[in-house]
Amino acid sequence: MRKLILLLIIFITIAIFFMENAAYSQCNPVVKFPWIEGFENNGTNIPPCWSHGITGDPDWEWTVTPNSIGTPSIAQEGSYKARSYYSSNTFVFLNRSMLITPVFDLSALNKPVLVYWHTQKEKGSLRVYYRNTPSEEWRQYLQTYSYNIPEWQGEIMLLPNKSEYYQVAFESVFSGSGTAEIQLDNIIIMEFANIMDVEVAEIITPFSGENLTNSEPVKILLKNNGSELLTGFTLQLELDGTIITTETYTDSISSLEQVEYTFATALDLSVETTFQIKVTAIAENDYIFSNNSITFNVENIICPKITSFPWIEDFENNGTEFPKCWDMTIPYSEYWKWNIVPASEGTPSTAFSGNYKAYIYHAFSGLPEYTSKLITPTFDLSAINTPVLTFGYNIHRQNSNISVYYKNSPIGEWTLLKTFSDNNTDWQTAAILLPNKSDYYKIAFESTFKGGGIYEAQLDKISISEGEDTSVFLYSVNNISLTPNPVQNLLKISRQSTERVSVNIYNSIGVLIYSFETSETDFQVNVSKFNSGIYFICLSNNNMSSTKQFVKQ
Numbered sequence: 001m002r003k004l005i006l007l008l009i010i011f012i013t014i015a016i017f018f019m020e021n022a023a024y025s026q027c028n029p030v031v032k033f034p035w036i037e038g039f040e041n042n043g044t045n046i047p048p049c050w051s052h053g054i055t056g057d058p059d060w061e062w063t064v065t066p067n068s069i070g071t072p073s074i075a076q077e078g079s080y081k082a083r084s085y086y087s088s089n090t091f092v093f094l095n096r097s098m099l100i101t102p103v104f105d106l107s108a109l110n111k112p113v114l115v116y117w118h119t120q121k122e123k124g125s126l127r128v129y130y131r132n133t134p135s136e137e138w139r140q141y142l143q144t145y146s147y148n149i150p151e152w153q154g155e156i157m158l159l160p161n162k163s164e165y166y167q168v169a170f171e172s173v174f175s176g177s178g179t180a181e182i183q184l185d186n187i188i189i190m191e192f193a194n195i196m197d198v199e200v201a202e203i204i205t206p207f208s209g210e211n212l213t214n215s216e217p218v219k220i221l222l223k224n225n226g227s228e229l230l231t232g233f234t235l236q237l238e239l240d241g242t243i244i245t246t247e248t249y250t251d252s253i254s255s256l257e258q259v260e261y262t263f264a265t266a267l268d269l270s271v272e273t274t275f276q277i278k279v280t281a282i283a284e285n286d287y288i289f290s291n292n293s294i295t296f297n298v299e300n301i302i303c304p305k306i307t308s309f310p311w312i313e314d315f316e317n318n319g320t321e322f323p324k325c326w327d328m329t330i331p332y333s334e335y336w337k338w339n340i341v342p343a344s345e346g347t348p349s350t351a352f353s354g355n356y357k358a359y360i361y362h363a364f365s366g367l368p369e370y371t372s373k374l375i376t377p378t379f380d381l382s383a384i385n386t387p388v389l390t391f392g393y394n395i396h397r398q399n400s401n402i403s404v405y406y407k408n409s410p411i412g413e414w415t416l417l418k419t420f421s422d423n424n425t426d427w428q429t430a431a432i433l434l435p436n437k438s439d440y441y442k443i444a445f446e447s448t449f450k451g452g453g454i455y456e457a458q459l460d461k462i463s464i465s466e467g468e469d470t471s472v473f474l475y476s477v478n479n480i481s482l483t484p485n486p487v488q489n490l491l492k493i494s495r496q497s498t499e500r501v502s503v504n505i506y507n508s509i510g511v512l513i514y515s516f517e518t519s520e521t522d523f524q525v526n527v528s529k530f531n532s533g534i535y536f537i538c539l540s541n542n543n544m545s546s547t548k549q550f551v552k553q
Contacts, residue, residue, distance in 0.1 A: 027048070027049035027102055027103065028103075029102075029103045029104055029105040029164065029165065030102055030103070030104045030105065030189075031104075031105045031108070033109060033112075033189060033190050033191060034188055034189065034190035034191070035104070035188065035189045035190070036186065036187070036188050037101075037186075037187045037188075038075075038077060038078050038080070038185060038186050038187075039064050039075075039078070039080040039081055039082055039185065040078045040079065040080055042064065043064070043080075044063065044064045044065065044066070044080070045064060046062070046063075046064055046082070046099070047102075048102075049102035049103075050099065050100060050101060050102060051100045052097070052098065052099065052100070053097070053098035053100060053138075053169070053171075054096065054097045054098065055094070055095070055096040055097075057086065057092065057095050059085075059086055060084060060085075060086040060095040060096075060097045060172065060174060061084070061097050062082055062083070062084045062097055062098075062099040062170075062172065063082070063083055063084075064080055064081070064082055064083070065080065065081060065082075065083045066079060066080055067079050067080070067081075069083065070083050070085070070181065070183055071119070071121055071150075071181060072119060072150070072151060072152070072183075075185050076117040076152040076185035076186050077185065077186050078185075081183050081184065081185040082099055082170075082183065082184040082185065083181065083182070083183045083184075084097055084099070084124070084172035084180075084181070084182045084183075085179075085180070085181045085182075086124070086174050086179070086180050086181075087178070087179040087180075088177050088178070089177060090177055091176060091177050092174065092175065092176070092177070093175055094173065094174075094175050095173070095174045095175070096171055096172070096173050096174075097171065097172050098129075098138070098169045098170065098171045099169065099170045099171075099172075099184070100167060100168075100169045100170075101167055101168045101169070101187070102167075103165055103166065103167055104166040104167070104189060105164045105165070105166070106159065106162035106163060106164075106166045106189075107162065107163065107164045109162060109191050110191060110192070110193070111158060111191065111192035111193070111227070112158070112159040112162050112166075112189060112190070112191065112192065113156060113157065113158055113159065113189070113190055113191070113192040113195070114128075114142070114155075114156070114157050114158075114159050114168060114187075114188070114189055115154065115155065115156045115186075115187070115188040115189075115190065115287075115288070116154070116155055116170075116184060116185075116186065116187045116188065117152045117153065117154045117155070117184070117185045117186050117290065118145070118149065118152070118153060118155065118182065118183060118184050118185075119149050119150065119151065119152055119153065119181075119182070119183045120145060120147070120148060120149040120181070120182050120183075121148065121150070121179070121180065121181035121182075122148065122178060122179050122180055122181065123174060123175075123176050123178050123179065123180045124172055124173065124174050124180030124181060124182045125144065125145060125146035125172075125173045125174075125182075126144065126145045126170065126171070126172060126173075126182050127141060127143075127144045127145075127170075127171040127173060128141070128142040128143045128144070128157075128168065128169070128170055128171075129141060129142060129168070129169040129171060130142055130159060130160070130161075130166065130167065130168050130169070131166075131167055131169075132161050132162070132163040132165060132166050132167075133163070133165055134165060138169055138171075142157055142159075142160075142168075143155065143157060151290070152185070152290055153290045153291060154288035154289070154290040154291055155288075155291070156195070156197055156225045156226075156287070156288060157225075158192060158256070159189070168187075168189075170184055192227050193227050194227060194228070195225075195226040195227045195228065195287050196226045196228055196230070196283060196284070196285045196286055196287055197224070197225040197226040197286060197287040197288050197291070198222065198223070198224060198225075198226070198230055198233055198253075198281045198283045198286060198292065199222070199223040199224075199225050199281075199288075199291040199292070200220055200221075200222060200279050200280065200281050200291070200292060200293055200294045201220075201221045201222065201223045201258065201291075201294070202220065202221040202294070203218065203219075203220050203277060203279060203294060203296040204219040204220060204221055204260065205217060205218065205219045206218065206267070206269060206277075206298050207298060208297075208298050208299040208300070208301075209299075209300070209301070210300075210301050210302070210303040210325065210378070211300075211301075211302060211303060212269040212270060212298070212300040213269070213270055214268040214269070214270040215266040215267075215268070216266055216267045216268075216269045217262055217263070217266050218237060218262065218263045218265075218266065218267055218277065218279070219260055219261070219262045219263075220235075220260070220261050220262075220263075220279050220294075221258060221259075221260055221261075222249070222253060222258065222259050222260075222261055222281065223253075223257075223258040224253040224254065224255055224256060224257050224258070225256070225288070225291075226255060226287065227255050228255065229252050229253070229254060229255065230249075230252065230253040230283065231249065231250070231251065231252040231253070232248065232249070232250065233248070233249050233281055233282060233283035233284075234246060234247070234248055234249070234281070234282040234283075235247050235248070235249055235261065235263070235279065235280070235281055235282075236279070236280040236281075236282065237263050237265065237267075237277075237278075237279055238276075238277070238278040238279075238280070239267055239275060239276070239277060239278075240275060240276050241276070241278075244265055244267065245263060245264070245265040247263060247264060247265075249261065249281075269298060269300050270300070271300065272300055272301060272302040273299075273300065274297055274298070274299045274300075275297070275298045275299075275300070276295060276296075276297055276298075277295070277296045277297075277298060278293060278294070278295045278296075279293065279294055280292055280293035281293070301324065301325060303324070303325035303377055303378060305377075305378045305379060305380040305439070305440070306377055306378065306379045306380065307379075307380045307383070309384060309387075309464060309465055309466060310463055310464065310465035310466070311379070311463060311464045311465070312461070312462070312463045313376070313461075313462045313463070314352075314353055314354050314356075314460060314461050314462075315340050315351075315354070315356040315357060315358060315460065316354045316355065316356055318340065319340070319356075320339070320340045320341060320342075320356070321340060322338075322340055323377075325377035325378075326374070326375065326376065326377060327375040328372060328373065328374050328375060329371070329372060329373040329375070330372055336360070336362050336370040336372055336447075336449055337360065337372045338358050338359070338360050338372060338374040338445075338447070338459075339358070339359055339360070340356055340357070340358060340359070341356065341357065341358075341359040342355060342356060343355050343356065343357060345359060346359050346361065346394075346396070346456060346458055347394075347396045347425060347456065348394060348396075348425060348426060348427065350427075351460050352392030352394075352427045352458075352460030352461045353392070353460065353461050354460075356460075357458050357459065357460040358374060358445075358458065358459040358460065359456075359457075359458050359459075360372065360447045360455070360456070360457050360458075361454075361455065361456045362449050362454075362455045369448065369449070370448070370449045371446055371447070371448045371449075372446070372447055373405070373414075373444040373445065373446045374444065374445045374446075374447075374459070375442055375443070375444045376442055376443040376444070376462070377442075378440060378441065378442055379441040379442070379443075379464060380439045380440070380441070381434065381437035381438060381439070381441045381464075382437065382438060382439045384437060384466055385466065385467070386433065386466060386467030386534070386549070387433075387434040387437050387441075387464055387465075387466070387467065388431055388432065388433055388434065388464070388465055388466070388467040388536070388549070389404070389417075389430075389431070389432045389433075389434055389443060389462075389463070389464055390429065390430065390431045390432075390461075390462075390463045390464075390465070390547060391429075391430055391459060391460070391461060391462040391463065392427050392428070392429055392430075392459070392460045392461045393420060393427070393428055393429075393430060393457070393458065393459050393460075394424065394425075394426070394427050394428060394457065394458040395420060395421065395422060395423055395424065395456075395457050395458075396423065396424070396425055396456045396457075396458075400421065400423070400447075400455045400456060400457050401419055401420060401421040401447070401448060401457070402419070402420045402421075402445055402446070402447060402457050402459070403416060403418070403419040403420075403445075403446040403447075403448070404416075404417045404418050404419075404420075404430075404432060404443065404444070404445055404446075405417060405443070405444040405445075405446060406434060406435075406436075406441065406442065406443055406444070407441075407442055407444075408436050408437070408438040408440060408441050409438065409440055410440060414444055417432050417434075417435075418430075418432060418511070427458075427460070429504070429538050429540055429547065430506070431506050431536040431538065431547055432508075433467060433508035433534055434464070443462075443464075445459055467534065467549045480493060480494065480495045480537075480539055480546055480548055481493070481494045481495075482537065482548055482550050485550045485551060486550070486551040486552070486553045487527055487550060487551070487552060487553065488527075488528065488552075488553050489526065489527065489528045490524045490525070490526055490527070490528075491524060491525045491526075491527050491537075491550060492522070492523075492524045493522070493523055493524065493525065493537065493539075494521065494522050495521055495522075495539065495546075496521065497521070498519055498520075498521055499519070499541060500517060500518070500519045500541065501517065501518065501519075501539045501540060501541045502515065502516075502517050502538075502539070502540050502541065503515065503516050503517065503518060503525075503537065503538070503539055504537070504538045504540070505525070505535055505536070505537050505538075506535065506536045506538065507533065507534075507535055508533055508534040508535070508536075513530070513535075525537075527552050530552045531552070532552055532553060533551070533552060534549060534550075534551055534552075535549070535550055535551070535552055536548070536549050536550075537550060
């Protein structure tokens with residue numbers, strides 16, 4: 001009898017186990033809404049009927065963590081949240097981890113909407129997908145976030161293409177080195193009705209720059225994420241923690257519409273410092289408060305126009321930091337940007353002169369096209385008769401180039417001067433006559449990376465000078481003289497040294513048209529077949545470089 005009772009107990013226990021697991025494995029589609037998942041009922045296990053999908057290191061997998069873990073350490077609500085975390089001192093490429101919801105039957109909802117709260121730290125990004133058939137790939141983005149979100153931020157979005165089978169996936173993505181962390185909490189699917197939600201989506205202007213004024217307009221982007229018409233709410237503008245103005249939005253914003261709004265009160269940003277601008281929207285019965293305000297830092301740099309020439313930048317006075325008033329456009333990939341590095345980095349492992357140089361390097365395959373411009377300060381060239389740009393450069397890898405642009409007004413477009421793509425292990429010298437001089441003039445050095453392979457390029461000793469004698473702004477230990485100048489037939493060149501040098505002659509836009517080597521102190525070049533115009537002759541070796549202009553009549 002005891003054996004029978006024991007066998008019965010074992011049988012019942014096994015039956016209950018299989019019944020419970022069968023219930024979990026069946027996972028019928030969710031049909032009751034609003035549906036809420038706050039990760040509160042299963043400890044540190046992911047909820048029933050949720051699943052994982054991962055590509056890369058399994059340490060990047062989503063987990064459910066208590067309040068004591070993560071940044072911020074407190075859940076958006078309750079004691080638990082979902083978290084994806086990764087830290088690496090070495091470069092990793094495209095670690096991806098998906099946290100996938102149960103299946104929903106959305107057919108009975110008129111306008112299903114997804115609501116969730118999230119945080120992001122440092123280098124991680126979050127992508128939100130959906131699919132509406134079991135066999136469909138995760139190919140539809142709902143949203144992607146690739147910026148730092150230190151505090152809980154709420155999101156609300158309509159779910160497109162509703163069906164009887166519907167799943168949502170939250171994918172964490174990490175590439176590079178360092179630390180990445182993404183957290184999720186309070187995921188909701190509900191009917192899009194009777195929802196009020198105003199979002200301050202973006203501060204459009206002002207933005208960081210040079211010589212900001214005492215009357216900078218503040219333009220913002222407002223979104224109505226709710227189902228109801230928005231009007232009559234309050235907008236508050238703060239500068240460094242002080243409320244500057246409070247204004248009422250008197251127009252109306254339709255459901256899911258976005259509009260731009262400019263405050264009637266401008267900001268004084270004329271001091272050289274970093275300002276913190278905060279805009280807050282205050283509306284009654286707002287569903288998500290975390291998107292009601294946005295904070296944005298604006299840096300003002302006082303940069304007087306450069307009016308004294310010759311002007312030289314050899315990157316020697318700021319260590320590995322860019323000089324003041326230089327700027328750079330950086331693409332999506334943070335690894336594709338110019339840096340100031342010691343002379344020993346890169347190939348060649350020397351600077352054109354001194355101990356530092358500007359350097360850009362990237363090695364990867366299958367990437368989209370990235371461009372990064374290194375932009376000079378502003379020049380006033382109005383007093384120079386013949387402004388000439390000269391610089392040392394090196395391009396050492398396949399797929400590498402440096403394109404030089406200019407613009408001569410603050411709102412002007414960049415105009416290409418010349419692209420250099422010659423592959424060489426030694427430093428080269430370029431001289432370009434700057435056209436359309438004005439009292440506002442900027443130069444940009446653009447590098448482009450596309451597809452795959454290795455890209456490496458270097459810049460140094462960038463100078464602008466009066467074109468009559470460019471040897472004064474290139475480092476020179478070997479003065480040269482040219483006679484006659486202007487010249488019609490034979491140009492005579494005299495110098496003091498017998499060191500062997502390369503002789504390169506460039507036209508006014510920097511195109512190399514004649515080249516040879518010599519050890520002579522006095523020699524001549526037949527320029528009779530050259531077109532009339534301005535030319536530059538450059539004598540250089542590993543120890544020196546000297547450039548002068550001559551005119552062919």
